[in-house]
Amino acid sequence: MDLGIKEKTALVVGGDSGLGLATAKTLLEEGAAVIITGIEQEQLNKAAESLKDYPRLHHYLVDVTKSESLAKLHQQIQQDVGKIDILVHSAGISGTSGLFHEIEETDWLETLDVDLMGAVRTVKEFLPDLRTGGWGRLIMISSENAKEAYLDEIPYDCAKAGILALVKGLSKTYAKEGLLVNAVSPAFIETPMTDAMMEQRSEELNVSKKEEAIASFLDEKRPNIELKRRGQPEEVAAVIAFLCSDKASFVNGSNYRIDAGSVSTI
Numbered sequence: 709m710d711l712g713i714k715e716k717t718a719l720v721v722g723g724d725s726g727l728g729l730a731t732a733k734t735l736l737e738e739g740a741a742v743i744i745t746g747i748e749q750e751q752l753n754k755a756a757e758s759l760k761d762y763p764r765l766h767h768y769l770v771d772v773t774k775s776e777s778l779a780k781l782h783q784q785i786q787q788d789v790g791k792i793d794i795l796v797h798s799a800g801i802s803g804t805s806g807l808f809h810e811i812e813e814t815d816w817l818e819t820l821d822v823d824l825m826g827a828v829r830t831v832k833e834f835l836p837d838l839r840t841g842g843w844g845r846l847i848m849i850s851s852e853n854a855k856e857a858y859l860d861e862i863p864y865d866c867a868k869a870g871i872l873a874l875v876k877g878l879s880k881t882y883a884k885e886g887l888l889v890n891a892v893s894p895a896f897i898e899t900p901m902t903d904a905m906m907e908q909r910s911e912e913l914n915v916s917k918k919e920e921a922i923a924s925f926l927d928e929k930r931p932n933i934e935l936k937r938r939g940q941p942e943e944v945a946a947v948i949a950f951l952c953s954d955k956a957s958f959v960n961g962s963n964y965r966i967d968a969g970s971v972s973t974i
Contacts, residue, residue: 711738711949711953712953712954712955713740713794713953714738714739714740716740716952717742717789717790717791717793718735718740718741718742718743718792718794719742719743719785719794719795719796720743720798721797721798721799721830722746722797722800723742723744723746723755723767723796724745724748724751725751725755725899725900726899726941727798727894727897727899727941727945728796728798728799729941730940730942730944730945731796731798731944731945732759733762734945734949735794736759736762736765738949738953739764740764740794740952741765742764743765743766743768743789744756744759744767744768745768745770745781745799746769746770747799752767766785766788766789768784769781772822772826772827772830773822775832778829778833778834779833791837791840791841793837793838793841793843794844794845794846794847795834795837795838795846796848796849796952797827797847797848797849799822800822800867801819801823801901802864802901803818803822803823803861803864803867804818804819805860805861806860807859807860808859808862811862811863819863819864820866820867823867823868824867824870824871824874827848831846831874838887839882839887844882844885844887844888845887845951846875846878846889847889847891847892847951847952848871848889848890848892849871850869850872850875850963851864851895852893852894852896852967853868853869854868854869855971856972868893872891872893875890875961876961879961880961888956888957888959890951890960890961890962890964891963891964892944892948892951893963893967893971894939894944894966895966896925896933896939897939897943897966898938898940903918905925906918906921906922906925907921909921909925930970932969933968933969933970935968935969937968939966939968943966947964947966951964
């Protein structure tokens with residue numbers, strides 16, 4: 709299927725691993741020019757090396773908690789590539805886990821600063837590009853947590869719910885200019901974030917195999933995932949690529965849940 713993005717340029721913020729990296733690869737395969745960003749040079753170089761067969765790839769460091777870092781990134785992209793047509797915001801952290809009374813204010817602020825305000829800053833910086841030319845796509849990564857709160861992840865729950873509110877507001881504001889804004893909400897995808905969660909769980913349960921931790925997590929914490937496995941980043945990237953495309957020309961202000969049923973309501 710031709711997604712109609714061969715002449716487009718996409719910026720994938722947080723494209724150096726996990727969902728972002730899989731999305732970048734999918735968009736490159738569809739012929740788009742793709743820019744990936746990361747916050748650590750070693751990881752960013754590793755990601756770029758994995759995509760070395762695609763000549764239209766560019767990669768830059770950025771820190772989404774700093775507006776000046778995003779402004780510098782924008783300037784570099786304008787000089788090296790030009791304006792962007794597509795923005796996929798995938799940068800984020802899981803934040804501190806624990807019950808509400810156990811979490812300090814500083815932990816709240818860190819999670820919200822990266823996961824919600826990082827997205828706000830990024831959109832603020834690149835919105836002029838997306839509003840130019842009568843065609844644009846903005847896709848933001850939310851989570852199942854936005855709709856099904858988990859008691860030991862409340863700061864993350866709130867940040868991801870905020871992403872959905874941001875998407876809805878932006879979608880209503882800029883659709884008339886040709887900018888379509890949507891969200892995807894994955895659940896328990898095989899990424900470095902969930903790898904770290906499962907390694908911690910292995911230690912807590914005193915089991916040697918990560919597979920045992922995953923199986924127990926699915927049974928105890930995510931019983932509605934009927935497929936009984938973690939999702940693959942490519943399964944999320946396929947939906948994101950669709951939302952980036954001309955094929956999604958009547959999709960705006962939507963939230964696509966890629967969760968194998970993890971959220972228990974429609």
